[in-house]
Amino acid sequence: MCAMRLLLHGLLLCLISSLCIGQAAAAVRVGNFVWEDLDKDGVQDSGEQGIPGVTVQIWNSAMTSLVGSAVTNATGNYQIMVPDNANYRMRVILPYAGDRFTLPNVGSDTTDSDILSSSTNIGTSNVYTFASGVVANLSLDAGVISDPMRDHNIGDKVFRSNVDGLQTSTTFGRSGVTVELLNTAGVTLQSMVSGSSGHYSFKALPGTYRLRFTHPSEVPTPMQDNGTDDSLDSDIDENGYTD
Structure with a gap:
């Protein structure tokens, strides 16, 4: 009888543990690139370099809660870990006051800029949904047109x-x-x-x-x-x- 109670207790703990693990949100790796769009066409072209030191943020879809933040490295790349099974917006803070964002969503998602360059949501992306089980989304990029008088x-x-x-x-x-x-x-x-x-x-x-x-x-x-x-x-x- 005692052995039966121990077995049932063990099964119950295992079931509770499994449920808790199942409810925990997994992490999604978000990235990837902020670059200077020299020809202003909204597409990452050969020879266009990444911009270091740019702050990239991930917010909830309502833009009321900051979920994660990173600064681009020497090659213009960044990565942020966020929970899956949620909706988010990406926000990029321009490095200089006179800079602006290039055309968004031109061509392939792997070479375009995802940051809106006009409308009330300028500086942010459209809403992205990271479904349960998604491991990474490394196509969130931002093209920047530099202030021509900056230098x-x-x-x-x-x-x-x-x-x-x-x-x-x-x-x-x-x-x-x-x-x-x-x-x-x-x-x-x-x-x-x-x-x-x-x-x-x-x-x-x-x-x-x-x-x-x-x-x-x-x-x-x-x-x-x-x-x-x-x-x-x-x-x-x-x-x-x-x-």
């Missing part, structure tokens, strides 16, 4: 000059100076005021430009392009213009 910066520093017009280790930056970016006709394209450290910066497409510097109470140094080190000299003439 075209004009600027540096306005500094309080000695009589020789050169920066030294004790030279201070000059704040409050109005700096204008001009085209070849002298028309102001952009304008800003130098910050507390004297620095300023403009984004501009490749081309020919001039800069004009104006301060309400101080005048430019007359020593333009003095010396042989262009990183230390002053580039403006006595009227505040660069060449």
